[in-house]
Amino acid sequence: MNLFDVYPLNPVTIAKGEGCYVYDDQGQKYLDLYGGHAVISVGHSHPDYVAGIQSQLEKLAFYSNSVINPVQSKLAERLGEVSEYADYSLFLCSSGAEANENALKLASFATGKKKVVAFEKGFHGRTSLAVAVTDNPKIQAPANPTDHVSIVPFNDLEAVEAELAKGDVCAVIYEPLQGVAGIREASHEFQQGLSNLCAKYDAKLIADEVQAGAGRTGKFFAHQWAGIKPDIVTVAKGLGNGFPVGAALISPDFEASYGLLGTTFGGNHLACAAALSVLDIIEKENLMDNAIVMEELARNLAEDIPEIKKITGKGLMLGFEFESPIAQLRKNLLLESKIFTGNASNPNVLRILPPLNVSAEMIGTFFSQLKLQLSACPA
Template identity: 55%
Template sequence: MRMKLFDVYPVFDITPVKAQGCYVWDDQGTRYLDLYGGHAVISVGHSHPVYVDYISNQLNEIGFYSNSVKIPQQQELATRLGKLSGLDDYQLFLCNSGAEANENAMKLASFATGKKGIISFKKGFHGRTSGAVSITDNPKIIAPVNENEHAVILPLNDIDAVEKQLQNGDIAAVVIEGIQGIGGIHVPDPEFLEQLEKLCKQHGALLILDEIQSGYGRSGKFFAFQYTNIKPDMVTLAKGMGNGFPVGGVLISPELEPWPGMLGTTFGGNYLACAASIAVLDIMEQEQLVSNSEEIGNYLMDQLQKMPEIKEVRGKGLMIGIEFETEIKTIRQKLLFEEKIFTGVSGANTIRLLPPLTLSKEQAEYFIRKFEKVLSELNLHSV
């Protein structure tokens, strides 16, 4: 008898053993085009040589020590991140995951305001830890211990509902995704975000932009909120930040001041995490991946919008949702098992594309040809 895994993940019968760029190979030697990037994690491509060298070289020097000592790579990362993101006057708190980033952002908002309430939005997803899951619009993953009377989930883009809730006076923060990922790739209206910022300032609440999936160049801007003129109080990061190495972070307005022990983490900001994150920024800058995301994303969106079988195409950059009238299970299975292309899902009817930002025009064209083939074979019709 042997210990079994706690079986909570629905998995495909595929065992990846090697990856390079936008491709993954399984244990049978079959190559797949990766248009999902492991939940938007692979930002600069699988096994990029610069990335591998950074981590290997760092491990040869020192891999880990706690935050009780100076780790110069943390400041290097903060400086580089500030420069590339345009938020160079912000402060960086490093942690390990997106859920942890959101937990710390909410805690900081509560410390700063002395309030308890958090507003989030329907179809939003912010993580699976206790506080993060309480503001996630999915009752199936909220255990009784996670229920939070101070969490309020409102319709996206309904500014009147937000204003009414803020008038109650006990809202510490409003948390919103730059682009909703798991909820179906829904982009908040720019006007809504701008009004949201004004209302938060008016009522003494902090605005937290969850850019865990939509950040790091995925939208065609460094952060998706940068399609507007707003400046949030905090921005939460993870996924593409480490290109597969567990890294998370919170970018914090210079107006918010820390004190010793306010936030903390054992593994956050360790040498290897910083090396991975610095490598990602190096590659993004050298290969101009933010602009590539915008260019290739625009091409994909344009081609997809021409397909009559599709109900709606949503997103920005290389964060694309393809909605159908019917369930997409068969479409995804044919793409994966017959055409050898990984895609993601948002709900029952929306395919989610989150490829590495290194995706080339040729690879995008290949996907469009194969996608058209699959849809033609299935004889789908939109209404």
């Protein structure tokens, strides 16, 4: 049997990881500034992370959600503390798409309405509801209904209110930082306006923090820079540092009932142990503070590279926009400089999403190698 060939693969076979580095099957070392789509938050094979999972594995790896799971309760308490959402409830699942799927269902259940407002160039996942609110028809199958979704321009409050005023919208879902789009930022005023409009028109505001959450921007959630509290916040990726963990943080305004939501693998013992270890490491090593410091360093070093026309993002979720496509530049950085970086739907944008414990020396290495590759192959 062969693999179903849906991924364009880099010609590298990764065999192990340590901190902010990965090694291929030939022993070659690579600086990982992409973290597997922003998943690796506290570094590869962090000893405390490994120990946390191993300790739980020696006791119990999995049992279903039909019994009391104290590790889930501990995670809910710790996540509430670290994220400053202690008054919210936690629904655990296994991915960001699943978190968004359940958030949208919950908003529809709560309001009795079915329309959703989403935004141009947004990405929320590939499950049925999540892909319907993703602005990419190429990944929407004929079986995925989209007639209940209105896609409006990003950062356009007038367009949002025009849809909400129709009275049939259950939810507005948005990313504070649109990652796949090349790290487009929702302004603070826009986010505050969304919060006010949803309250005015009895719709639920869902902040998709799947990529930007878990401390990546210097606060636990990116929307916290705007000073708002959405009705539901979804998170995944960095929360598990490689172990599949997804979650929805749910406002006290929602009423839970048995059977309303469900999942087989969500909140399993190993997943909770992984997430608990991540939260402990983020706090113990002050990784949110490090994200802010590394952002400032990156922006300063980028000033010496005239080919970079624009920098977007926050913390360690940064996009560098060039005047022309960067596909060859990324390839050269990987194969010649041994550095993993990310691309975007905007072909001119190079993204970095490194582990939150990336060092100043590593950021410096990236920019020195970027200069080298640009001199050889201008973007």
